[in-house]
Amino acid sequence: MTRTVTSTAPGLNHPRQPEVPGLFTLVLHTHLPWLAHHGRWPVGEEWLYQSWSAAYIPLVRVLRTLAAENRRHLVTLGVTPVVAAQLDDPYCLQGMHHWLANWQLRALEATHIRKAAQAGPTSTPEALRELGAREYTEAERELGEFETLWRHGGSPVFRELLDGDVIELLGGPLAHPFQPLLNPRLREFALREGLADAWQRFAHTPAGIWAPECAYAPGMERDYAAAGIGHFMVDGPSLHGDTALGRPVSGSNVVAFGRDLQVSYRVWSPKSGYPGHPAYRDFHTYDHTTGLKPARVTGRHVPSQSKAPYDPERADAAVDTHVADFVETVRQRLISESARIGRPAHVVAAFDTELFGHWWYEGPVWLERVLRALPAAGIRVGTLSEAVTGDYVGAAVELPPSSWGSGKDWQVWAGEQVADLVQLNGEVVDAALATVDKALTQATGSLTLAPRDFVADQILRETLLTVSSDWPFMISKDSAADYARYRAHLHAHATREIAGALAAGRRGHAQRLADGWNRADGLFGALDARRLPSA
Template sequence: MRMPKSFLCVLLHAHLPYVRHPEIEDSLEERWLFEALTETYLPLLRMLEERARRNAPGRITISLSPTLLAMFEDPLLRRRYSFRLGRLVELAEREVARTRHDARFQPLAIHYRERFRESLAQFEDRYRRDVVSAFRALFESGQVRLITCGATHGYLPLMSLGAPSWRAQIGTAVRDTECGPVALGRDAESSRQVWSASEGYPGDSSYREYYRDQGFDLPIDEVREFLPSGGTRTHLGLKYYRITDRRTPHREPYEPARASARAREHAAHFLRERSAQAKAASDRLGQPALLLAPYDAELMGHWWYEGPEWLGHVLDEAARDPGIEAVDPIEAMDRIPRACEGRLHPSSWGEGGYSAVWLDSSNDWIYRHLNRAAERMQHLAQGRERYDALQARALAQAGRELLLAQASDWAFIMRTGTLVPYAVRRTELHLQRFGKLEEGVRSGRVDAVELAEFEELDPIFPALDAGLFA
């Protein structure tokens, strides 16, 4: 009797910390979202929409964090992103003119001009700036399963208060949703072939070099007006070189057609390896195997420019393979005859698999403040029935500030050493605001003007239930 197909479950985790600075016209940190939209989310949507149009079989899972969704829906950030895309089109047009006598680089300048124009039309004309509805349409078409994570991507194992903090993070994220916990271990081989710095596909010599960008390569006078407020040099998205050879600094011009062919080859290789791996596992188990292949979404497009194209080819290869099927984990679990049961232990995707990234000498100082604030929030929330309307508003905003302070991104940035002052400032800022609000609620003397200011600066989670913290 022929064994039923095994399952390949590709999961993209899409997350960014909540960054919104109305007080700065063009902040470097808001550009994290804009780069992710241009290089990851719009290209992924285009790939998945093309599959939906031809009713292609196969499904992936995308985890959209609540903070990312909030930024997708924010009118200020939508307007700023549209302006930013328009400026990228202008920059690319200037590059087309500048390279008109350079046969090596003008095709690339044209490539980026058309790419930026396509993204602007996609965002403005097709989506009307509503990216969330585009993801929803793909869910309804059957191309993706959408899931989420904790409200601000808090690192739950280090929240000493336990259940109330977990409940606030998870309950705020999945309000009005019925769900049960399912734990799946990621497949190490699937991760290695994509993530590994030495063996992973993204390091291939034909692929685009991320670290060579015109934001750094062009003279400052030619790019100054396209840089964020303050004139800090940063990536602008026009990258003219391929990786070539990691062992030397020399880089050859990027060739999109060559990279595209390589992405197709790598997709075929990936699927062959997964199919053979699944067959060996299913023979041992006596039932279909489930291979979970989770990746940070921004690997696809932002860090690995060819990633969305590669993923589309993987799904097409899976559709032709007799032994493996690309589905979402929930469907796979429903179709597997039996699954293991066990206890969950703290773990992560981080270095070493545990908490080392989020707890070391660079960031350990934050936890005594975060956990003490969580205890104070619990005490406030337990007395919520006694508060008047202004106190209730302040209590809800205190909850927002605590959730934002708990974002795991700040500890991560401190550990990696990138933009550490910003991560420290955000942690301290939200804790300071929490402290002022907590004092106002506790004393019954809420500063209404200050509260309104905080609500305007951080309008995330408008329906937050402060009772989740009790």
């Protein structure tokens, strides 16, 4: 039996469609590596500022707009500690403010170009003037929002959404390590410190996490249970494609939720998805005079110089088409999965947050419209925590070693291409832990009674940056691989340099080295080496 429900949101007085069985959850994973003080262009701080401007600010705008319509429990939002640290960092806040102002200046420059510096339909003075006017208005709006809403960092922004039950927060371990390959002591330390970091920033301790790279190894559910984690994300194949319900793992009470690939790939997949539509703005085509993106996709095999100018009205029509397509996809999936399992099903679509705005310019508009259209189509939208309390949980399952990378195994982070990094990580971690253990127990004979040791803290901080999952991912995918190798070896060098001085009894020199590295890598100020689990 179906029933018709009517919207209570302001301005939406028309009756909705008959209610569909089950629950839909949108999960967004917000992550970038630590970029502050480590290069600017083409990889470095620019990556942070582009994502902040194109994805994070628009996403918050969408969520605040929908919250003002009395909509709640909209998104399960993963914010990794390393992103949260950058959004709160004074240096990054200043850099972001400068970047937004520069964007506005570049847009103004485009409106005054009288002669094209390059050939092609997107580079005529008329096309650039039109583009510049739109970009100037957009930059002006973001500058205003940044100065009024973000000036004290990202934590107050997200805390307001958490306090208002607009989102559920997913946490994660410090610095986003690939956990299955990590020394168990450092793995536990990174996870517990990551949860503590979330509490300090948001006054909310996450009930669930987005495990870095959705990576899982048998037994990790025990670590999660001990840390107070009740649920986590895996990719669909980890559950053999049966993602209609969350599953307790290996007899524990920790629930694994799987990404529904049939629904998620409708938006974004390795080969297709909405962002490749000819009407949408092309991510890869730049006007080299202003740095703005003037073209639409036009066609998969159309060279950049031949692409057509971006047309907002054409793109807007495509957004509506893709909203309708996605809603119908979710609706049919819920109906078919509920019929298959004989009870209301749960559908989880999960994506990187940066897809929405940074990679797919129209993504935030699509999000806003789809989060209105789903309930209007009789589809209940809720968070992962609501799925647990709403009994969208099935029988226990044994999970295989897995990830959401190529092959759905560990090859991206442990394959032949990155075997040297795996070895490097193991050596650095072993040396760091041995040095920290010795340093903290030397004076008192007890790690728990030792005074706070800034040098030991910095050794662990650099160690965690060394083992970030981003570096092997970028190498395996040949995406700024040289930068990734440089970063991995840089942090490994920092760890070894500080640890070597400390192990040699040169405490003063180790302190100076730690001070120097901390000026670049001063994230996670509350990190305390004394909380490292005993050997």
